[in-house]
Amino acid sequence: MKKKKSFDIIAKGGVTSPKGFKASGICAGIKKSGKDDMALIYSEVPALFSGAFTSCLFEAAPVTLCKERLASDSKFRAVIINSGNANACTGTPGYKNAQKMSEITAAELSVAPENVLVSSTGRIGVQLPMPVIKHGIKLAAAALSEKGGDKAAKAIMTTDTRPKESAVSIKINGKKVTIGGMTKGAGMIAPKLNVPHATMLTYITTDADIGKPLLRALMSEGVNRSFNCVTIDGDTSTNDTVLLIANGSSGVSIKKGTKEAALFAEALYFVMEDLAKQIVYDGEGMTKFVTVTVNNAASAKDAELCARSVASSLLCKTAWFGSDPNWGRVLAAAGYSGATFKPEKFSLDYDEKPVVRNGQDAGTPEKALAKLMKRPEFTVKIDLNAGKHSHTIWTNDISYEYVEINADYHT
Amino acid sequence: MKKKKSFDIIAKGGVTSPKGFKASGICAGIKKSGKDDMALIYSEVPALFSGAFTSCLFEAAPVTLCKERLASDSKFRAVIINSGNANACTGTPGYKNAQKMSEITAAELSVAPENVLVSSTGRIGVQLPMPVIKHGIKLAAAALSEKGGDKAAKAIMTTDTRPKESAVSIKINGKKVTIGGMTKGAGMIAPKLNVPHATMLTYITTDADIGKPLLRALMSEGVNRSFNCVTIDGDTSTNDTVLLIANGSSGVSIKKGTKEAALFAEALYFVMEDLAKQIVYDGEGMTKFVTVTVNNAASAKDAELCARSVASSLLCKTAWFGSDPNWGRVLAAAGYSGATFKPEKFSLDYDEKPVVRNGQDAGTPEKALAKLMKRPEFTVKIDLNAGKHSHTIWTNDISYEYVEINADYHT
Numbered sequence: 001m002k003k004k005k006s007f008d009i010i011a012k013g014g015v016t017s018p019k020g021f022k023a024s025g026i027c028a029g030i031k032k033s034g035k036d037d038m039a040l041i042y043s044e045v046p047a048l049f050s051g052a053f054t055s056c057l058f059e060a061a062p063v064t065l066c067k068e069r070l071a072s073d074s075k076f077r078a079v080i081i082n083s084g085n086a087n088a089c090t091g092t093p094g095y096k097n098a099q100k101m102s103e104i105t106a107a108e109l110s111v112a113p114e115n116v117l118v119s120s121t122g123r124i125g126v127q128l129p130m131p132v133i134k135h136g137i138k139l140a141a142a143a144l145s146e147k148g149g150d151k152a153a154k155a156i157m158t159t160d161t162r163p164k165e166s167a168v169s170i171k172i173n174g175k176k177v178t179i180g181g182m183t184k185g186a187g188m189i190a191p192k193l194n195v196p197h198a199t200m201l202t203y204i205t206t207d208a209d210i211g212k213p214l215l216r217a218l219m220s221e222g223v224n225r226s227f228n229c230v231t232i233d234g235d236t237s238t239n240d241t242v243l244l245i246a247n248g249s250s251g252v253s254i255k256k257g258t259k260e261a262a263l264f265a266e267a268l269y270f271v272m273e274d275l276a277k278q279i280v281y282d283g284e285g286m287t288k289f290v291t292v293t294v295n296n297a298a299s300a301k302d303a304e305l306c307a308r309s310v311a312s313s314l315l316c317k318t319a320w321f322g323s324d325p326n327w328g329r330v331l332a333a334a335g336y337s338g339a340t341f342k343p344e345k346f347s348l349d350y351d352e353k354p355v356v357r358n359g360q361d362a363g364t365p366e367k368a369l370a371k372l373m374k375r376p377e378f379t380v381k382i383d384l385n386a387g388k389h390s391h392t393i394w395t396n397d398i399s400y401e402y403v404e405i406n407a408d409y410h411t
Numbered sequence: 412m413k414k415k416k417s418f419d420i421i422a423k424g425g426v427t428s429p430k431g432f433k434a435s436g437i438c439a440g441i442k443k444s445g446k447d448d449m450a451l452i453y454s455e456v457p458a459l460f461s462g463a464f465t466s467c468l469f470e471a472a473p474v475t476l477c478k479e480r481l482a483s484d485s486k487f488r489a490v491i492i493n494s495g496n497a498n499a500c501t502g503t504p505g506y507k508n509a510q511k512m513s514e515i516t517a518a519e520l521s522v523a524p525e526n527v528l529v530s531s532t533g534r535i536g537v538q539l540p541m542p543v544i545k546h547g548i549k550l551a552a553a554a555l556s557e558k559g560g561d562k563a564a565k566a567i568m569t570t571d572t573r574p575k576e577s578a579v580s581i582k583i584n585g586k587k588v589t590i591g592g593m594t595k596g597a598g599m600i601a602p603k604l605n606v607p608h609a610t611m612l613t614y615i616t617t618d619a620d621i622g623k624p625l626l627r628a629l630m631s632e633g634v635n636r637s638f639n640c641v642t643i644d645g646d647t648s649t650n651d652t653v654l655l656i657a658n659g660s661s662g663v664s665i666k667k668g669t670k671e672a673a674l675f676a677e678a679l680y681f682v683m684e685d686l687a688k689q690i691v692y693d694g695e696g697m698t699k700f701v702t703v704t705v706n707n708a709a710s711a712k713d714a715e716l717c718a719r720s721v722a723s724s725l726l727c728k729t730a731w732f733g734s735d736p737n738w739g740r741v742l743a744a745a746g747y748s749g750a751t752f753k754p755e756k757f758s759l760d761y762d763e764k765p766v767v768r769n770g771q772d773a774g775t776p777e778k779a780l781a782k783l784m785k786r787p788e789f790t791v792k793i794d795l796n797a798g799k800h801s802h803t804i805w806t807n808d809i810s811y812e813y814v815e816i817n818a819d820y821h822t
Contacts, residue, residue, distance in 0.1 A: 057747070326534075407733025
């Protein structure tokens with residue numbers, strides 16, 4: 001365990017690190033590849049939860065179901081997740097299939113259907129193979145384990161190349177409180193989560209006892225500091241889901257406005273940021289992790305518009321792939337972003353090297369910049385000199401492999 | 412000559428097809444490749460002109476100069492154009508260099524500097540090599556010819572693979588009126604022209620006699636019907652310029668609101684649309700021309716938002732490259748576009764084949780759709796069933812070659 005700020009990072013931790021959670025990951029046979037395609041997370045006791053979901057109008061059936069459960073104040077006992085099929089754009093039959101998934105899972109776990117959430121990711125527009133799903137749920141329920149987090153993280157992958165997990169623990173009044181999470185997503189990533197957005201699926205568990213208003217506030221702030229700061233391809237999915245589940249099994253209650261709540265929030269935001277960054281590191285075909293930071297914007301909206309425009313620019317992303325300092329592309333993307341600033345006051349740095357000062361070449365030799373851009377990670381730092389607002393977006397480059405993956409992807 | 416509607420298309424016509432215009436294209440030595448990099452268009456008599464320019468905040472020095480000339484009601488005698496260097500983000504020295512370009516050209520042509528416009532395209536952020544430019548202007552002036560349109564169209568190319576020209580003629584009261592144009596642009600193409608947007612440079616000449624208010628109205632309507640309907644990579648350039656120049660040499664005067672004005676407008680819009688489509692056909696690394704049409708949107712803005720979102724989606728563009736029917740990506744892009752509609756009323760067709768009806772799979776076999784998508788041109792037709800507004804965007808796919816060109820481009 002490595003000490004980081006006021007919390008401890010749990011190596012190889014995940015959704016089953018907090019007390020009272022079990023999980024599993026199995027192969028139901030939805031994916032043609034034969035890889036694991038179904039995961040289950042289970043809480044031994046009824047838990048409170050909060051959710052953030054896609055803002056895409058084509059909201060997948062399982063997203064609709066999760067939102068209904070959240071609105072009806074149902075408690076959480078389990079979430080059943082399949083990969084290989086998104087159950088999106090599947091109409092009423094699709095919605096009924098999502099309901100059936102929750103019913104079958106509920107029956108296997110001897111809980112009420114309204115206590116079971118459902119997530120799907122994969123191909124859009126194809127009905128779920130319900131006999132395969134039903135068989136898979138039985139396998140997943142039978143495989144539940146207190147050490148099942150890793151298996152679950154693998155089973156929710158689609159074009160991901162590796163599972164993504166994070167966990168930390170904090171001490172509150174001498175008692176240990178743990179937060180664990182897993183996420184998936186490597187393409188169709190530009191979450192704009194309506195606190196209540198890729199196919200990004202994220203599940204965060206904690207054994208703290210937290211009331212719904214605080215859970216909701218933590219979700220809102222956490223998502224804006226993490227997943228909403230990520231873009232891979234600018235495409236927002238039909239299925240994006242983040243769930244935060246608190247089952248109280250640690251015996252530690254966390255109240256709004258307390259020192260403990262601040263401590264918990266810091267640990268939670270670390271897990272969310274860690275998971276969000278892991279998505280970018282596993283971006284389809286990526287070779288570089290690029291942090292785009294905009295400082296001194298006239299408004300928070302301007303800072304975000306500018307950072308998002310640069311991070312989404314195909315010309316910037318291909319230049320980063322080619323280690324091409326071509327800063328004109330960054331300026332062009334900032335210039336058409338909609339943010340208000342004076343071009344003659346614009347500054348740009350790549351990591352520690354000045355690139356543009358007052359809207360013009362800062363004089364750093366191009367070779368030095370090209371060398372810097374061969375780093376696997378660098379920061380594109382923009383100063384608009386127009387105000388006091390900042391925004392950061394984590395993104396990556398666009399490579400030949402990105403095109404290959406997305407010209408051929410089917411499941 | 413092929414008859415098209417009420418005008419005649421002039422095969423291999425361009426900016427020197429209308430009477431009283433000369434042009435040239437020469438090698439000044441700005442490009443390392445040794446290809447032609449300077450063009451000049453000259454009108455034998457003072458002409459009226461209108462312009463549409465980039466909306467990017469980083470407006471290149473020659474764009475600033477053109478806007479000033481337009482605002483000051485200067486007449487047009489010539490436009491000097493260089494490729495290989497955009498003279499953008501070059502500060503006061505850059506602006507002075509643009510002025511010098513107009514002065515040198517004016518001296519060579521024995522006209523006033525305020526009658527000379529300037530355009531540049533190429534690398535951003537590097538000062539122009541003025542001795543090379545000066546020598547080039549002399550060569551360009553000496554090479555002016557009534558048949559120089561083709562040479563000029565070649566000299567303004569950067570990553571373009573071929574020159575792009577169009578010309579038509581109409582008959583008005585027994586007299587011939589001609590419209591000719593040339594354009595360049597293959598990347599950084601998503602014009603959003605503030606009538607008064609890529610590096611797209613377009614020059615349209617006509618020998619009609621047209622007053623400024625009508626020229627301005629024709630420009631505004633024409634640009635919205637043509638260049639603003641094109642996106643290649645979603646990146647808007649610092650240098651985008653469209654100039655429409657009318658020198659009256661045909662002896663035909665065209666007045667607002669007349670039958671002749673309608674006839675002229677139809678012919679002009681044909682030339683503008685033809686040039687705009689040629690840009691898409693020459694899009695960097697493109698293998699397919701895709702028309703995205705949105706019908707029955709609740710508002711004109713919704714129609715455009717939806718069409719632009721689908722046309723700009725990296726996931727849609729890579730699926731088109733792979734001939735992958737993956738219509739879920741089209742629905743996702745429509746769903747996050749910001750347009751308002753009911754997903755259960757959404758319909759989608761690829762050319763003549765139904766793909767989605769009422770938000771769900773229309774049942775056309777995937778193989779039939781994949782075969783259709785191997786066509787070099789197809790239409791993605793969306794029906795939102797939410798109103799009466801339509802919008803069309805012409806775009807293309809994103810290939811390995813696109814990434815290659817843009818990871819390596821340096822002039």
